[in-house]
Amino acid sequence: MFEQIIITIATAATPLLIAAIGELVVERSGVLNLGVEGMMIMGAVAGFAAAFTTGSPWLGLAAAICAGALFSLLFAFLTLTLVTNQVATGLALTLLGLGLSGMLGETFTGQPGVKLPLIYIPVLTELPLVGRLLFGQDPVFYLSLLLTGAVAWFLFRTRAGLTLRSVGDNHGSAHALGINVIRIRYLAVMFGGACAGAAGGYLSLLYTTQWIESMTAGRGWIALALVVFASWRPWRVLAGAYLFGAVSIGQLHAQALGIKIPSQFLSALPYLATIVVLVLISRNRRLTMINTPASLGRPFVPDR
Amino acid sequence: MRVELIKRPQQSALFSAVSPFIALGLTLIAGAIMFSLLGKNPLDALYYYFIDPLTGIWDPFNRWQLHELAIKAAPLILIAVGLSVCFLSNNWNIGAEGQFVAGAMAGSMIPVLFPEFHSWIVLPLMLIMGMAGGAAYASIPAFLKVRFNTNEILTSLMLVYVAQLFNDWLVRGPWRNPEGFSFPGTVRFHEYAILPQIWPDAGRAHWGFIFALIAAVAVWFMLSKTVKGFEVKVLGQSPRAGRFAGFSASRMVFFAFLISGALAGLAGISEVAGPVEHLNEKISIGYGFTAIIVAFLGRLNPLGIVAAGLILALTYLGGEAAQISLQVSDKTVRAFQGMLLFFVLASDTLIHYRIRLVASPAAKPAELAATEAAGNV
Incomplete structure (x- = not known):
C-alpha cells in the first residue's frame, strides 16, 4: 500500500519535474517562456497520435519530444528574432497550443491509447518492499532523475553551462565577449520545448493513456511556478515536483476515502498549494533577487 | 539567410495603424492553408x-x-x-x-x-x-x-x-x-x-x-x-x-x-x-x-x-x-484565435524596427557596414 502510494506520487511528479527542468534551463539563459502549458499539450497530442498510429509507445515519446521542440521554435523566432514581448508571446504559445491540440486530437478522443511499458529486471524487480520502487517503474521516471542530474552538472560544472548562465545574467556583457547570445537562447528554448513535449507525452502515454482535450490541466503553469519555487536550482526542482506530486495524489486518495469534503475543494488543493508556496518563496526578496537570472525576460537586439 | 532588426529612430505611425491589419491578413492566409489541409x-x-x-447587415431576415x-x-x-x-x-x-x-x-x-x-x-x-x-x-x-x-x-x-x-x-x-x-x-x-x-x-x-x-x-x-x-x-x-x-x-x-x-x-x-x-x-x-x-x-x-x-x-x-x-470542427476556432495573436505580436515588431533579410551572416565587408551606419545617421 505504502509502496504503491510512493509510486503514484512519482508518476504524478515526473511530468512536472521534466517540464520544470526544461524551463529552468530556458530561464537560466534569460528567456521567460510562459508557453510551457502549450508545448506540453502539443507533446501530449503528438505523442498519443504517433503511438496510436504506429502502435509503438517509444515512437510516441519521440514524437512528443519533437513536437515540443518544434513548437517552441515558434516562440523562439518571435521573441529572439523579432524581439516581441516574452510574456505576451508565451501566453500566445499556450493559447495556440491548446487550440491546435484540441483540433488535431479530436479524432483520438475516446480511443484506447498505447502505454509505455514498466521496467522489469528478473530478481531485482521482485525484491520485497523496494523492488517495484527502485527497479520496476516506467523508464521515463529514471530518465527524469538522470535529466535532473545532467542539467545540474551541465549548468554548474561545465564551461558551456557557465556560458549559458552568463547569457542569462548579462546578455550585454556576454555579447561583448563574443558569445552568440541569440544562438544559445535558441538552443535553450528548444531544449525547454523538448522537455515540455516529453512531459506532455508522459501524460498521454502513461499517466492517463488517453487523449483528453486540455488534459494538461494547468501542469505547465505549475511547472513554471516550480522553477520560481526552486529559485532556479535543479535539485530543488526535484524536491518541489515531488511535493506537488504528493499534494495531488494526497487529494485523490482523500477523495477515494470518501472524506466529507466536496471533491472540488480537494481538486483545488494543488492550485492553492502553488499560490501558498509562491508566497512563501517570494516574500524573501533578497533570496529571489540573488537567484533570478538578471536578464530574465529582457529583450536583446545585438548591435554590430 | 538571416533576419536583422534595425531600430527605428521613433515609432512608425504608419505601422502602428496598419499592423493589426497585416496580422489579420496573415491569419486569413494561414487559415486558408489550414482549411485546405483539413480537406475543405x-x-x-x-x-x-x-x-x-x-x-x-443587408438582409433584415438575418x-x-x-x-x-x-x-x-x-x-x-x-x-x-x-x-x-x-x-x-x-x-x-x-x-x-x-x-x-x-x-x-x-x-x-x-x-x-x-x-x-x-x-x-x-x-x-x-x-x-x-x-x-x-x-x-x-x-x-x-x-x-x-x-x-x-x-x-x-x-x-x-x-x-x-x-x-x-x-x-x-x-x-x-x-x-x-x-x-x-x-x-x-x-x-x-x-x-x-x-x-x-x-x-x-x-x-x-x-x-x-x-x-x-x-x-x-x-x-x-x-x-x-x-x-x-x-x-x-x-x-x-x-x-x-x-x-x-x-x-x-x-x-x-x-x-x-x-x-x-x-x-x-x-x-x-x-x-x-x-x-x-x-x-x-x-x-x-x-x-x-x-x-x-x-x-x-x-x-x-x-x-x-x-x-x-x-x-x-x-x-x-x-x-x-x-x-x-x-469543420468547432475546435478550429481556438486554433484560429491563437494564430491571430501570434501574427499580431509579430506584426507589432514593424512598429519599432525595420526588418531586413541578410544573405550571409556576419560576412559583411567592413566598408559596406561603415557606409550603412553613416547612412542610418
Missing part, C-alpha cells in the same frame, strides 16, 4: 467564417446574427478593456477568466438566495455585486504581488482553476435547482433579475453590449485624457521614471487589478443575467483568455478593442456557421 475549400471556409455571420455577434463581443470587450489598463501598466493579469466566474457567482447570490425578492433594484444590485466580486477576486493576486512580491501571472492563473472548481461545487451542491432534473445549475432567474434586451423584436442582444461600449469609452477617456492615464503608461514603460514623478507602483497594481477585475466581473454577471439566465457549470468558456487576444489585437487602445472584440466574436459565430455548413 478554403474560400468556402473563410466565407462561412467571416462573411456569413454578417449577412444581417438581423438576429448581428445580435448574436453583440452577445459574444460584449464580454470580450468588457474584459479586454480592463486588461488594457493592466497590460499598459505592466501588470500581467491573466486570470480574467477567474474574475469573470467570481463576478457571475457574486451577482447570482441575490436571485438564487432570495428568489422571493422581486423589485427593480434587484438588477442594479446584481451588477454591483458582480463587479465587486470580480474586483475582490482580482485583489488577491494584486495584494500578493504588492505585499509578498509574488508573480501575479502565476497566482492569477491558479485562481482561475480555483474559481471554476468553486463554481462547479456551488451549482452541483448548495445552489442546485432541485427541480433541474439531473442537470447542474441554479434556478432560472426571475424577470427582475434578467438584463433587458436592446431591441427585443430583432434579436437577443442585451444591455451587456452597451455596458461594454460605455466601459470602452470611459477607459479610453481615462487613459488618453487624464493624469491617471498618463500615470498608467509611465509606470508601465519605465517604473523608475514613475517613481521620480512621485507615482506609487503599488497603488497602480491595485488600481489596474481592481478595474480589470470589476469589468471581468461585470462581464460575468451580464453573461449569467443576460443570455444564459441562470448560473451553471458551463459559463466559463474561455472569454477571459480570448480577451487577451482582443486586448493585443486592439493595440491596448479601448476603442481599438471594440473593433477587435467584434472580430473575435465573429470567429466564434463563424466557427458555428462553418461547423454546420462544412462540418
Whole structure:
C-alpha cells in the first residue's frame, strides 16, 4: 500500500519535474517562456497520435519530444528574432497550443491509447518492499532523475553551462565577449520545448493513456511556478515536483476515502498549494533577487 | 539567410495603424492553408467564417446574427478593456477568466438566495455585486504581488482553476435547482433579475453590449485624457521614471487589478443575467483568455478593442456557421484565435524596427557596414 502510494506520487511528479527542468534551463539563459502549458499539450497530442498510429509507445515519446521542440521554435523566432514581448508571446504559445491540440486530437478522443511499458529486471524487480520502487517503474521516471542530474552538472560544472548562465545574467556583457547570445537562447528554448513535449507525452502515454482535450490541466503553469519555487536550482526542482506530486495524489486518495469534503475543494488543493508556496518563496526578496537570472525576460537586439 | 532588426529612430505611425491589419491578413492566409489541409475549400471556409455571420447587415431576415455577434463581443470587450489598463501598466493579469466566474457567482447570490425578492433594484444590485466580486477576486493576486512580491501571472492563473472548481461545487451542491432534473445549475432567474434586451423584436442582444461600449469609452477617456492615464503608461514603460514623478507602483497594481477585475466581473454577471439566465457549470468558456487576444489585437487602445472584440466574436459565430455548413470542427476556432495573436505580436515588431533579410551572416565587408551606419545617421 505504502509502496504503491510512493509510486503514484512519482508518476504524478515526473511530468512536472521534466517540464520544470526544461524551463529552468530556458530561464537560466534569460528567456521567460510562459508557453510551457502549450508545448506540453502539443507533446501530449503528438505523442498519443504517433503511438496510436504506429502502435509503438517509444515512437510516441519521440514524437512528443519533437513536437515540443518544434513548437517552441515558434516562440523562439518571435521573441529572439523579432524581439516581441516574452510574456505576451508565451501566453500566445499556450493559447495556440491548446487550440491546435484540441483540433488535431479530436479524432483520438475516446480511443484506447498505447502505454509505455514498466521496467522489469528478473530478481531485482521482485525484491520485497523496494523492488517495484527502485527497479520496476516506467523508464521515463529514471530518465527524469538522470535529466535532473545532467542539467545540474551541465549548468554548474561545465564551461558551456557557465556560458549559458552568463547569457542569462548579462546578455550585454556576454555579447561583448563574443558569445552568440541569440544562438544559445535558441538552443535553450528548444531544449525547454523538448522537455515540455516529453512531459506532455508522459501524460498521454502513461499517466492517463488517453487523449483528453486540455488534459494538461494547468501542469505547465505549475511547472513554471516550480522553477520560481526552486529559485532556479535543479535539485530543488526535484524536491518541489515531488511535493506537488504528493499534494495531488494526497487529494485523490482523500477523495477515494470518501472524506466529507466536496471533491472540488480537494481538486483545488494543488492550485492553492502553488499560490501558498509562491508566497512563501517570494516574500524573501533578497533570496529571489540573488537567484533570478538578471536578464530574465529582457529583450536583446545585438548591435554590430 | 538571416533576419536583422534595425531600430527605428521613433515609432512608425504608419505601422502602428496598419499592423493589426497585416496580422489579420496573415491569419486569413494561414487559415486558408489550414482549411485546405483539413480537406475543405478554403474560400468556402473563410466565407462561412467571416462573411456569413454578417449577412444581417443587408438582409433584415438575418438581423438576429448581428445580435448574436453583440452577445459574444460584449464580454470580450468588457474584459479586454480592463486588461488594457493592466497590460499598459505592466501588470500581467491573466486570470480574467477567474474574475469573470467570481463576478457571475457574486451577482447570482441575490436571485438564487432570495428568489422571493422581486423589485427593480434587484438588477442594479446584481451588477454591483458582480463587479465587486470580480474586483475582490482580482485583489488577491494584486495584494500578493504588492505585499509578498509574488508573480501575479502565476497566482492569477491558479485562481482561475480555483474559481471554476468553486463554481462547479456551488451549482452541483448548495445552489442546485432541485427541480433541474439531473442537470447542474441554479434556478432560472426571475424577470427582475434578467438584463433587458436592446431591441427585443430583432434579436437577443442585451444591455451587456452597451455596458461594454460605455466601459470602452470611459477607459479610453481615462487613459488618453487624464493624469491617471498618463500615470498608467509611465509606470508601465519605465517604473523608475514613475517613481521620480512621485507615482506609487503599488497603488497602480491595485488600481489596474481592481478595474480589470470589476469589468471581468461585470462581464460575468451580464453573461449569467443576460443570455444564459441562470448560473451553471458551463459559463466559463474561455472569454477571459480570448480577451487577451482582443486586448493585443486592439493595440491596448479601448476603442481599438471594440473593433477587435467584434472580430473575435465573429470567429466564434463563424466557427458555428462553418461547423454546420462544412462540418469543420468547432475546435478550429481556438486554433484560429491563437494564430491571430501570434501574427499580431509579430506584426507589432514593424512598429519599432525595420526588418531586413541578410544573405550571409556576419560576412559583411567592413566598408559596406561603415557606409550603412553613416547612412542610418
